[in-house]
Amino acid sequence: MFCSRCGVTVAEGSVFCPNCGADMKAPVAGGVVPPPPGMPPAPPQETSSMAVASLICACLFFCGITTILAIIFGHISLSQIKNSGGRLKGQGLAIAGLVIGYCSIIPTILIIAAISIPNLLRARIAANESSAAAAVRTINTAELSYATTYADKGYTCELAELEKAQIIDATLASGQRVGYRFELRGCQAETPGGPNTKFQVVAYPVTVNTTGVKAFCSDESAVVKYDRSGSADNCLENGVVIGSE
Numbered sequence: 001m002f003c004s005r006c007g008v009t010v011a012e013g014s015v016f017c018p019n020c021g022a023d024m025k026a027p028v029a030g031g032v033v034p035p036p037p038g039m040p041p042a043p044p045q046e047t048s049s050m051a052v053a054s055l056i057c058a059c060l061f062f063c064g065i066t067t068i069l070a071i072i073f074g075h076i077s078l079s080q081i082k083n084s085g086g087r088l089k090g091q092g093l094a095i096a097g098l099v100i101g102y103c104s105i106i107p108t109i110l111i112i113a114a115i116s117i118p119n120l121l122r123a124r125i126a127a128n129e130s131s132a133a134a135a136v137r138t139i140n141t142a143e144l145s146y147a148t149t150y151a152d153k154g155y156t157c158e159l160a161e162l163e164k165a166q167i168i169d170a171t172l173a174s175g176q177r178v179g180y181r182f183e184l185r186g187c188q189a190e191t192p193g194g195p196n197t198k199f200q201v202v203a204y205p206v207t208v209n210t211t212g213v214k215a216f217c218s219d220e221s222a223v224v225k226y227d228r229s230g231s232a233d234n235c236l237e238n239g240v241v242i243g244s245e
Contacts, residue, residue, distance in 0.1 A: 043060065046089070053070075140224075186198075200218070
């Protein structure tokens, strides 16, 4: 420790300065201890320019860009103040800029989310529907190939049989893909014990209005139809031919 009067080094716990006799316990005038002899005085604290910029940008919250800048500048200034060793001040300005910035940007995020989420949902539904319709066409082609290869059986009502014949992949054979369920049904033969000459394929959403809206269907005619309510049965009975609307 140093004597506040003469600047001589004094042992810790000393009551009086051994050089000038000053009371080491007495308060220092102005509350500032002078630096020891030969050491330059500490420079005055400077206000962080980043903290000032953060608060100014935060006050211009009408612009989304300035709000983001307020948050960025606020975090940078707090880091600079922390690492400055007391050279910089302005922590209060930086915190104010951050608080205003975050309070301003949250409504913007909510507005963007309210606009974008429904659009993303519609885009995903459209993509799922397109993929489901294409899968129905794939199953139609697979059924024709299967009936040609296995003439004694004709069409099959088992997706697993189409996979076993290596005509469709395992994902489609599982009966569920891209938010849709796929089924083969209605296999019929013209004569008892003869090969199946009829079949039906349907694709309907796993969750209507979430994974898809329309249901799709087809049969041995290879004409693909859809139903806007997502019902496979309605599609088979009164479906609209794709491309005819």
